[in-house]
Amino acid sequence: MSKLKEALESKKFVVTGEVGPPKGVDIDKCLDEAEHLRGKVVAINVTDLQSAVMRVGSMAVSAKLVERGLEPVFQVTCRDRNRLALQSDLLSAWVLGIRNVLCLTGDHPVLGDHTEAKPVYDLDSVQLLKAVTGLNQGHDMVGHELDGSPEFFMGAVVTPAADPLEPQIIKMEKKIDAGARFFQTQAIYEPDRFEDFVKQASEFKVPIIAGIVMLKSAAMARFMNENVAGIHVPDALVQELADTPKEDRKKKSVDVSARLIRELKPLCQGVHIMPLGWDELVPQVIKEAGLD
Amino acid sequence: MHATIQKPIDEIVKCFKPGEKVFVVGCDNCAAKCHSGGIPETEEMANRLKARGVNVVGWCVPQPAGVSLCKLANTKRVLQEEYGEQIKEADSFLVLACGQGFHTVMDATDGEMVHPGCDTVFGGETVTDDFITEYCSLCGECVVEYTGGLCPVTLCAKSLLNGPCGGAKDGKCEVDRNRDCGWQLIYDRLKQLGRLEQMKDYVEPKNHAKWSRPRSLVVHLGDATFKSLGGEHTVANKD
Numbered sequence: 001m002s003k004l005k006e007a008l009e010s011k012k013f014v015v016t017g018e019v020g021p022p023k024g025v026d027i028d029k030c031l032d033e034a035e036h037l038r039g040k041v042v043a044i045n046v047t048d049l050q051s052a053v054m055r056v057g058s059m060a061v062s063a064k065l066v067e068r069g070l071e072p073v074f075q076v077t078c079r080d081r082n083r084l085a086l087q088s089d090l091l092s093a094w095v096l097g098i099r100n101v102l103c104l105t106g107d108h109p110v111l112g113d114h115t116e117a118k119p120v121y122d123l124d125s126v127q128l129l130k131a132v133t134g135l136n137q138g139h140d141m142v143g144h145e146l147d148g149s150p151e152f153f154m155g156a157v158v159t160p161a162a163d164p165l166e167p168q169i170i171k172m173e174k175k176i177d178a179g180a181r182f183f184q185t186q187a188i189y190e191p192d193r194f195e196d197f198v199k200q201a202s203e204f205k206v207p208i209i210a211g212i213v214m215l216k217s218a219a220m221a222r223f224m225n226e227n228v229a230g231i232h233v234p235d236a237l238v239q240e241l242a243d244t245p246k247e248d249r250k251k252k253s254v255d256v257s258a259r260l261i262r263e264l265k266p267l268c269q270g271v272h273i274m275p276l277g278w279d280e281l282v283p284q285v286i287k288e289a290g291l292d
Numbered sequence: 293m294h295a296t297i298q299k300p301i302d303e304i305v306k307c308f309k310p311g312e313k314v315f316v317v318g319c320d321n322c323a324a325k326c327h328s329g330g331i332p333e334t335e336e337m338a339n340r341l342k343a344r345g346v347n348v349v350g351w352c353v354p355q356p357a358g359v360s361l362c363k364l365a366n367t368k369r370v371l372q373e374e375y376g377e378q379i380k381e382a383d384s385f386l387v388l389a390c391g392q393g394f395h396t397v398m399d400a401t402d403g404e405m406v407h408p409g410c411d412t413v414f415g416g417e418t419v420t421d422d423f424i425t426e427y428c429s430l431c432g433e434c435v436v437e438y439t440g441g442l443c444p445v446t447l448c449a450k451s452l453l454n455g456p457c458g459g460a461k462d463g464k465c466e467v468d469r470n471r472d473c474g475w476q477l478i479y480d481r482l483k484q485l486g487r488l489e490q491m492k493d494y495v496e497p498k499n500h501a502k503w504s505r506p507r508s509l510v511v512h513l514g515d516a517t518f519k520s521l522g523g524e525h526t527v528a529n530k531d
Contacts, residue, residue, distance in 0.1 A: 078450075083497065105457040108449050108467045119450060126454035127497045141497075159458035167479045170491050171455035177494065186458055229461040 002099040002153040003071050004043040007270075008182055008207045014270030015291055016073065016184070016209060017041040017282055021056035030061060033279035034070055040283050040292070043100055045073040045184070045272065049080060052112025059093050066097035073155070074098045077106025082122035083131065083141055090135055094150035102155045102184065103128045103175075126174045129154060133179035156180035158208075159230035160188060160197035169200050176206055184272045186230040187213035189237060191263040198267045207269035212260055214253045214275045214285070218242035254281050258288030265289075293322040293417075294390035295424045296329065296410040298337075304386065305344050307407045314346055315375070315382035316409070317397050318353035319361035319389035325418055328410050329353070329361075329388025337388060337409065350378035361393035368400035432502035432520060438490050440481035445498070447474030453495040 007014045017037040022030050034044055044065060048058040062072035074093050081089065090101065105125045109117040123131065131141050138149040156175040162168045172183070188194045188210050201208065213231070215221050218241040221233040237256065244252040261271050271289075275282050286292050298304075308314060316338045324330030329337075331353045338351040354361060354370035361367055371379055384405035387394040390412040398406045414426040429446045435453065436443050445451045449467040456475030459466030463476040482488045501522035510517040517526040 105450060105452065105459075107459065110449075110467045121450040121452065122500065123497050124450070124452040124454050125457075126494065130494075157458065162458065162460070163462070164479070167456050167475060167491070168458070170488075173492065174454055174494055229459045229466055 002043075004073065004100050005153040005181070007042045011269075013265065013291065014043075014207075014209060015041045015286060016043045016045060016270065016272045017279065018045040018047065018272065018274045019061065019279065020047045020050050020276075021058065021061045023053065023055040025056070027056060027061060027064065030056075031064060031068070033275075033277065034065055034068075036279040037282055038070060040286050041273070043071040043073050045075055045102060048075040048077045048104070048106065049112070050107075052079065052107040052109050052114070054112070054114055059089060059096065059098070062093065062098045063096040071100065072098055073100040073102050075102045075104060076128065077104045078121050078123050078125060078128055079106030079109065080117075080120055082120055086123060086128060087131055087135060087140055090132060090152070091146075091150065094152065099151075099153060100155070101132060101152045102157065103132065103180070104157055125156060126171065126178045129156060129175055129178035129180050136179075153181060154179055155182040155184060155209075157185065158183050158197075158201075159186040160194050160210075161186065161190065161230050161232050165197060165200065172201060173204060176204055180206065182207045182209060182269075184209045185211040187211045187224075187274065188264060189231070189233045189260065191260070191267070193232075194264060195267055209270040209272045210264045210268045212257050212264075212271050212273045212285075214257050214273070214278050214281065215241055216253060216276070216278065217249060218244075250278065250281060253278065254284045254288060257285045261285070261289035261291065293325060293415065293424070294392065295413045295416045295426075296323050296326050296388075296390050297413055298328045298333070298388065298410050299408065301340055301344070304407070304409055305341065305346060307386075308346055308384070311347060313349045313381055313383045314341065314386050314407075315349050315378055315384075316341070316351035316386045316388065317361065317367075317371070318351070318387075319393045320353050320355065320358055321360040323361070323389045323393065323410065324353070324358075325421075326424065329393075334388055337386070341386075349381045350375060361387075361389045362396045364396050364399050367393075367396050371397075371400050431498065432507065432518070432522070433499055435495065435498075438493060438495060439478045440485055440487060440490075442474065442478045442481055444474055444478060447472075447477060449474070453498070455491060 019030050019034050037044055046058045046062045058075050062074045065072040103125050109119050132152050132154050138146050158172045159168055218238050221238045224231045273282055318329035318334030334351050334353050338348045341348050352375050354367050385397050386407045386409045387397045388409040394408055416424040416426045418424050431445050449465050460473035465471045465473045482491055499522050502520050504521035507520040515526050515528045
């Protein structure tokens, strides 16, 4: 049984975290990062070749978390596998004890480190969700019956700060129809804008877990503003980071994240904290946000 | 049209063995429009090769004007009847055309050695005399009825069928910020057409068996039969 599902169904405000598998087989550091989140978050997302960079897979690290009694959210992108491999990996993940799956499109290979790779995208994220629904119902994509079926709790992503927002809302509804039962969002820095999104999405009555990417510096904020779609760090916040002495950056990052969480809390059903390696600070963020 | 671009001349020259007698063939349709294998480029190629010491025994761009090299009967007639002597003398052919025209020359010469002089890059629209771009991926299963006539398989970098990913910024694609997001174009067009409702319909995954290669088409005046790994189906084109 998915604890994430239980928590959301019992209307608890949830906190999820995230780890990124390493490039190479030394996964101790990654697992240590996950340990910082123990008891603080209900589930930990494990990214799937994040930014299209080749590394250890999401399934392996998710299974390691299961072994340690931590609950993973197995991220699955459509970039690298066709429908055979996707369905097979989902069955394998269930066998390994993985109960939550987050279905994503996936960054294009040209953004990563194997730019000449063939992009697969045999399915898109909506079709992938539908495939997971089928597996849950006991059949594969061509209708063949499964010998034992999983019961994945499946989620999807949405970009609340997208401009225009309407295509995101249209796709969000398609994802819900396809089986998405929770949404994790791209990083939010503008609660007002997030509120506009929540109003438009409120009719869907699906839990929304707001994304919190911990800001490490003004340079990082500026970089995201220029390069990452759907993320906008307001000028005032960039300035606040710029005015922070280097030795106080971690504290500032915690303060900013906690402040955002407090502002977002009335608008959503949980927060997804993406610490990007600063996992040891997550307990402090949770404490300052008044969530522990 | 099949868009083609010439291979770099140094790469082409490397294909020939010392003393190899080469006959150069161009195409008066698509390759002519791409300036990769029309009459001027084919003659020029013969001269460029000669200047680099290649033994060129002749060149031609099968006529009548505007005819495609990939029309086997015409290409065979022209090569064999109008250039019979030079064809016999040639050890090989350099083809300045798309991959289909290239193979047509192989067929037209009863299996002689053929060298590709061009890369076939895509099937495209000749928007202006000097700009050709791609709107169709030849997937065998057209979906543009649901997307305002704009193909997501071609215009979206990820060929997504059910709407945009989260990667677009200011209407531009994550793979290249100078390139329009295909789904932004589709959204804008559906909205403009008053058909945005269509974007809400779920689109099934593509049948990639229809995109399997090689595919074939048998055509008659009254019907046509398309054959791929997705099966074979015949459609009548009159009642």
